[in-house]
Amino acid sequence: MLYLSRKMYFSALHSYRIDEWSxxxxxxxxxxxxxxxxxxxxxxxxVMVKGELERKSGIVVNITNIDRxxxxxxxxxxxxxxxNKENPYFVDNIPTTExxxxxxxxxxxxxxxxxxxxxxxxxxxxxxxxxxxxTPMVRLTRKYxxxxxxxxxxxxxxxxxxxxxxGKCNNPYGHGHNYYLEVTVSGVPDPVTGMIANIAEIDKIxxxxxxxxxxxxxxxxDTEEFKDLNPTSENVAVVIWDLLSPKLxxxxxIGLYETEKNxxxxxxxxxxxxxxx
Ligand SMILES: [Zn+2]
Ligand SMILES: [Zn+2]
Numbered sequence: 454m455l456y457l458s459r460k461m462y463f464s465a466l467h468s469y470r471i472d473e474w475s476x477x478x479x480x481x482x483x484x485x486x487x488x489x490x491x492x493x494x495x496x497x498x499x500v501m502v503k504g505e506l507e508r509k510s511g512i513v514v515n516i517t518n519i520d521r522x523x524x525x526x527x528x529x530x531x532x533x534x535x536x537n538k539e540n541p542y543f544v545d546n547i548p549t550t551e552x553x554x555x556x557x558x559x560x561x562x563x564x565x566x567x568x569x570x571x572x573x574x575x576x577x578x579x580x581x582x583x584x585x586x587x588t589p590m591v592r593l594t595r596k597y598x599x600x601x602x603x604x605x606x607x608x609x610x611x612x613x614x615x616x617x618x619x620g621k622c623n624n625p626y627g628h629g630h631n632y633y634l635e636v637t638v639s640g641v642p643d644p645v646t647g648m649i650a651n652i653a654e655i656d657k658i659x660x661x662x663x664x665x666x667x668x669x670x671x672x673x674x675d676t677e678e679f680k681d682l683n684p685t686s687e688n689v690a691v692v693i694w695d696l697l698s699p700k701l702x703x704x705x706x707i708g709l710y711e712t713e714k715n716x717x718x719x720x721x722x723x724x725x726x727x728x729x730x
Contacts, residue, residue, distance in 0.1 A: 456571055458501040459519045463532035466491035467548040471645065482646060484653050491535050496553075497576040498527070500561070504568035514568040522565050530560070547647035550575055550583040551591040555642060558585045581652070592705055593649055594637040597659055599668035602629040603684040606673070627671055632686075634663065634693065635708030638701060650703060662696045686711040690719040 468491040469483035479487040486492070500523050504513040530540055536548040546552055554575050562570045574584040580596040604627035605619040615623050622628065636659060640649035670676055672684035678692050690709045698704045698721060709717045 454503050455506050455513045456501055456503045457513060457516070458499050458572075459516055459523070461498045461500070461520075461524060461527060462495065463498065463527045464493060464495045465531050465533070465548075466493040466535040466537075467543070468492070468535075468537050469547050469549065469647070471547070482651070491537065494577045496531075498523075498557070499572075499574040499576075500570070501572040501574075502565060502568040503571040507567075514565065518567070519565055523561060526560060526564075549642065549647040550577045550581060551593050551642050551649050552647040554583045554585045554591055589641050590639050591642060591649055592637050592639045593652075594635050594706075594708070595652060595655055595659075597634045597636065597664065598631065599634065599664055600629060600631050601667050601669070602627045602671040603679070603689075604628070604673050605683060605685060607683045608681065627673065630711050632689075633710035634659070635706070635710075636697065636701070636704070637706040637708065638703045639705035640703045650701070655701065658697065658700045662700065663693055666696075686715060686717045687719075690717045694719050694721055 467486075468489055469486040470479045470489060474482075476487075500519060502514060502519065506513055531553075534540055536543040536553075538544070540548075542556055543552075546556070554573055557573050557575065558570065561573070572584060572586050574582055576582040581594070583591060583593045585591045604624065605622040606615050607618075610618065636655060638650045638655065642649050666676060666678075672679040672689070678696075679688070682688055682692070686709055689711075690707050693709070694704070694707045697707070705720070707719045709719075711717065
């Protein structure tokens with residue numbers, strides 16, 4: 454089986470509001486997104502398909518076939534539109550990112566010849582995307598930034614071993630990074646609000662649990678969590694999972710960019726145990 458992905462772009466307006474609710478209720482649940490006149494985004498859509506390699510041609514599916522199906526659908530239904538008013542599906546369904554992904558999945562699944570739809574990912578901007586595969590679950594990923602110093606040093610190793618293993622990262626004063634943190638939650642969009650989680654609530658939890666704790670700090674010296682724990686990005690990802698998972702019940706994944714070149718993912722201990730089985 455081979456997987457291939459095609460990226461496309463469109464822009465659209467949307468508004469998160471329920472007409473039967475008062476202005477106050479809409480504001481409370483949807484925040485600034487509840488503006489009835491709408492606001493807009495430049496969306497980036499990634500469509501991933503899978504299929505068998507055809508020996509004669511050396512391809513799975515002609516990418517122009519994907520373009521023909523997906524681009525014409527986007528142009529007809531989404532691009533340049535006020536979704537709540539101009540797309541019949543979103544007259545009754547709030548066009549949240551996770552709901553647009555479900556709509557795209559249902560509309561495109563089975564429509565591209567010679568391949569199977571595998572994954573749809575939709576970026577609302579660089580800091581928010583939603584994705585869906587075959588299960589009814591939809592995932593929503595929010596990206597955050599914090600800068601932090603750390604020193605890689607394990608108490609279980611000698612000074613010489615630490616220096617040999619971590620090199621300049623073992624510098625006694627430490628060094629720093631621009632970390633980018635991805636917090637992914639998973640769920641089925643709520644039939645009323647179209648959301649799997651309230652982004653404003655996730656933002657608040659991440660701010661309280663992560664940013665206030667770690668941003669502009671020295672992990673080894675300023676935090677309880679890493680007083681006796683080597684602050685490798687592996688450990689940072691696990692600690693962040695442990696801090697967030699009691700507050701975010703549908704937490705699915707922690708993704709951590711230590712630098713642009715180093716990226717770490719953690720799915721929690723239960724998933725890891727079942728992987729091992
Ligand atoms: Zn929006
Ligand atoms: Zn480092």
